[in-house]
Amino acid sequence: xRWFRPLQLLIVCVPVxxxxxxxxxxxxxxxxxxxxxxVNESSPFIERLLPDQRVQPSYQDASGDWVxxxxxxxxxxxxHPHRQFDTVDAEVWFKNASVPIVELGALANVEADAYDLxxxxxxxxxxSTWDRSDSNGIVLLQREKKYQNIxxxxxxxxxxxxxxxxxxxxxxxxVLEGYxxxxxTRTIDVSLRGFNAFKSYVKNETLNFNIAYKDMNRQExxxxxxxxxxxxxxxxxxxxxxxxxENISDDAVASPTQYVTVxxxxxxxxxxxxxxxxxxxxxxxxxxxxxxxxVFLDNVYLGDDVGWKAxxxxxxxxxxxKNLAFTTQHADGVxxxxxxxxxxxxxxxxxRTSVIVRTDGVVAVTVPQADMMVESDGHxxxxxxxxxxxxxxxxxxxxxxxxLGVNYVIANYTSPERVGEWIVARATFDMSKIILLENKTWxxxxxxxxxxxxxxxxxxxxxxxxxxxxxxxxxxxxxxLKRHVPYVR
Amino acid sequence: xxxxxxxxxxxxxxxIVSVIxxxxxxxxxxxxxxxxxxxxxxxxxxxxALVFGVWWASAAEHWRERRLLVYGAGSVLGILLxxxxxxxxxxxxxxxxxxxxxxxxxxxxxxxxxxPTDAD
Numbered sequence: 001x002r003w004f005r006p007l008q009l010l011i012v013c014v015p016v017x018x019x020x021x022x023x024x025x026x027x028x029x030x031x032x033x034x035x036x037x038x039v040n041e042s043s044p045f046i047e048r049l050l051p052d053q054r055v056q057p058s059y060q061d062a063s064g065d066w067v068x069x070x071x072x073x074x075x076x077x078x079x080h081p082h083r084q085f086d087t088v089d090a091e092v093w094f095k096n097a098s099v100p101i102v103e104l105g106a107l108a109n110v111e112a113d114a115y116d117l118x119x120x121x122x123x124x125x126x127x128s129t130w131d132r133s134d135s136n137g138i139v140l141l142q143r144e145k146k147y148q149n150i151x152x153x154x155x156x157x158x159x160x161x162x163x164x165x166x167x168x169x170x171x172x173x174x175v176l177e178g179y180x181x182x183x184x185t186r187t188i189d190v191s192l193r194g195f196n197a198f199k200s201y202v203k204n205e206t207l208n209f210n211i212a213y214k215d216m217n218r219q220e221x222x223x224x225x226x227x228x229x230x231x232x233x234x235x236x237x238x239x240x241x242x243x244x245x246e247n248i249s250d251d252a253v254a255s256p257t258q259y260v261t262v263x264x265x266x267x268x269x270x271x272x273x274x275x276x277x278x279x280x281x282x283x284x285x286x287x288x289x290x291x292x293x294x295v296f297l298d299n300v301y302l303g304d305d306v307g308w309k310a311x312x313x314x315x316x317x318x319x320x321x322k323n324l325a326f327t328t329q330h331a332d333g334v335x336x337x338x339x340x341x342x343x344x345x346x347x348x349x350x351x352r353t354s355v356i357v358r359t360d361g362v363v364a365v366t367v368p369q370a371d372m373m374v375e376s377d378g379h380x381x382x383x384x385x386x387x388x389x390x391x392x393x394x395x396x397x398x399x400x401x402x403x404l405g406v407n408y409v410i411a412n413y414t415s416p417e418r419v420g421e422w423i424v425a426r427a428t429f430d431m432s433k434i435i436l437l438e439n440k441t442w443x444x445x446x447x448x449x450x451x452x453x454x455x456x457x458x459x460x461x462x463x464x465x466x467x468x469x470x471x472x473x474x475x476x477x478x479x480x481l482k483r484h485v486p487y488v489r
Numbered sequence: 490x491x492x493x494x495x496x497x498x499x500x501x502x503x504x505i506v507s508v509i510x511x512x513x514x515x516x517x518x519x520x521x522x523x524x525x526x527x528x529x530x531x532x533x534x535x536x537x538a539l540v541f542g543v544w545w546a547s548a549a550e551h552w553r554e555r556r557l558l559v560y561g562a563g564s565v566l567g568i569l570l571x572x573x574x575x576x577x578x579x580x581x582x583x584x585x586x587x588x589x590x591x592x593x594x595x596x597x598x599x600x601x602x603x604x605p606t607d608a609d
Contacts (some may be wrong), residue, residue: 004499011502019517440525
């Protein structure tokens with residue numbers, strides 16, 4: 001054999017081995033694919049943090065560590081998986097002195113712009129001076145120690161009003177004392193734009209809603225409507241879908257009034273959640289029902305009445321929320337909103353105006369001309385008799401536990417690990433709940449509520465992920481061949 | 490083969506392997522976007538083909554007589570060049586097709602100019 005034959009063999013083997021390695025990366029036969037991303041490095045799988053208005057360029061801090069500051073909420077990044085995965089284990093290295101709540105989320109609902117958020121760090125809990133108990137990822141804080149452990153607390157809980165929750169759903173169902181069903185029909189005559197969600201109470205009656213809406217066709221694209229009903233624990237109950245009005249242009253020609261009805265008999269007593277899933281071309285005009293208790297959740301977009309009423313109408317609602325914010329998207333929507341005895345001047349479009357409500361309990365809010373996006377940390381009812389509060393207080397960055405009379409905080413939360421100056425937090429996502437965008441991309445978000453208002457920042461160092469799927473077995477290969485290669489059966 | 494020098498044989502192997510690899514990796518990456526590009530540029534094989542090609546040309550003593558091989562290699566290079574121009578020329582609008590077609594013949598024209606004709 002000539003002396004250079006092994007060299008020739010080596011030249012042949014290099015690309016063959018490289019192809020084999022690439023194939024292994026592509027197929028992930030082990031079922032786990034690890035991706036590392038430091039903020040000062042580029043990655044083909046994890047993009048840099050965006051948008052530039054909410055993050056600053058990365059730099060080396062005094063310790064010589066590369067960090068990238070997040071200065072406003074939310075900051076997001078896109079992730080490009082090269083195939084389907086079942087779960088994602090994320091590990092985030094960051095430095096944080098004063099951002100109260102740090103969460104990592106993945107986009108779960110495009111229409112609602114809703115994210116599956118997982119806690120990374122909660123300084124309100126970690127820095128609390130209350131008595132703390134930990135068990136199996138559950139944390140209980142007690143203003144004064146009454147319960148010996150979390151089991152005792154769950155067995156014999158205090159009144160709901162004394163409990164605040166963080167990332168936790170109370171197991172004991174909410175019961176509205178003294179509630180009796182009624183056959184009387186009532187109508188919520190308020191224009192609501194796009195996605196909205198509300199809760200209602202049912203006892204020995206048929207859950208029913210007849211919803212009138214119009215497709216205003218202000219933006220291009222099909223505008224479907226889905227009414228989704230679930231139990232308070234998220235179990236689906238019913239779903240009604242309505243197609244587009246067959247006008248997918250942005251000609252601003254409103255559709256005729258359309259109706260979607262959901263009716264579910266024989267439901268056990270309890271709280272039910274109804275989601276009106278639609279984009280912002282859809283204006284829900286009226287909701288007619290025999291349900292007596294209806295409260296909207298978190299954010300409500302009060303739509304304008306163009307193409308529906310001759311003049312703008314005032315909208316009045318009631319909320320127990322103590323932190324409200326108002327934003328209008330139109331010059332005509334500039335107005336002074338009254339919140340109890342406070343006046344809130346929404347002085348220009350696209351500017352979020354927030355207010356801390358001084359009045360205790362439920363307060364009335366009047367929006368003189370509607371056309372307003374309303375954010376509340378409480379529930380919103382459009383008639384005082386419809387108001388009820390089925391949820392415990394949520395522990396938010398600005399929740400005043402003393403003022404609300406909260407004596408217990410229960411959370412599904414594990415404090416992050418500390419490695420030198422770094423905080424290392426982990427979160428696992430079930431990707432069946434996560435939206436894979438059209439370009440085969442996941443959208444992740446850092447939720448840091450209050451970061452701008454508190455004028456602080458979060459320093460992100462690295463984001464590592466382990467994407468997991470079932471390991472590849474030979475039967476998978478055979479199945480694939482049967483599906484894709486002719487004559488292989 | 491028996492009269493080949495060692496360097497010619499190695500360069501020949503390198504060139505052929507590089508060209509085949511470039512074709513295979515490029516087509517796989519086109520079929521499954523990012524298969525290669527996520528980890529390395531597929532054009533490293535084009536670079537190695539050029540390096541081995543130049544080496545082979547300088548090492549081979551009788552390459553001018555192997556017209557079939559030379560024109561064969563030129564044709565392969567022409568196909569690769571066409572693919573590259575087509576891929577990179579997205580912004581060329583109506584000239585894209587024309588330039589890609591011209592690119593196919595560039596290696597053959599070069600070979601025609603370099604190789605001596607029968608009349609020579």
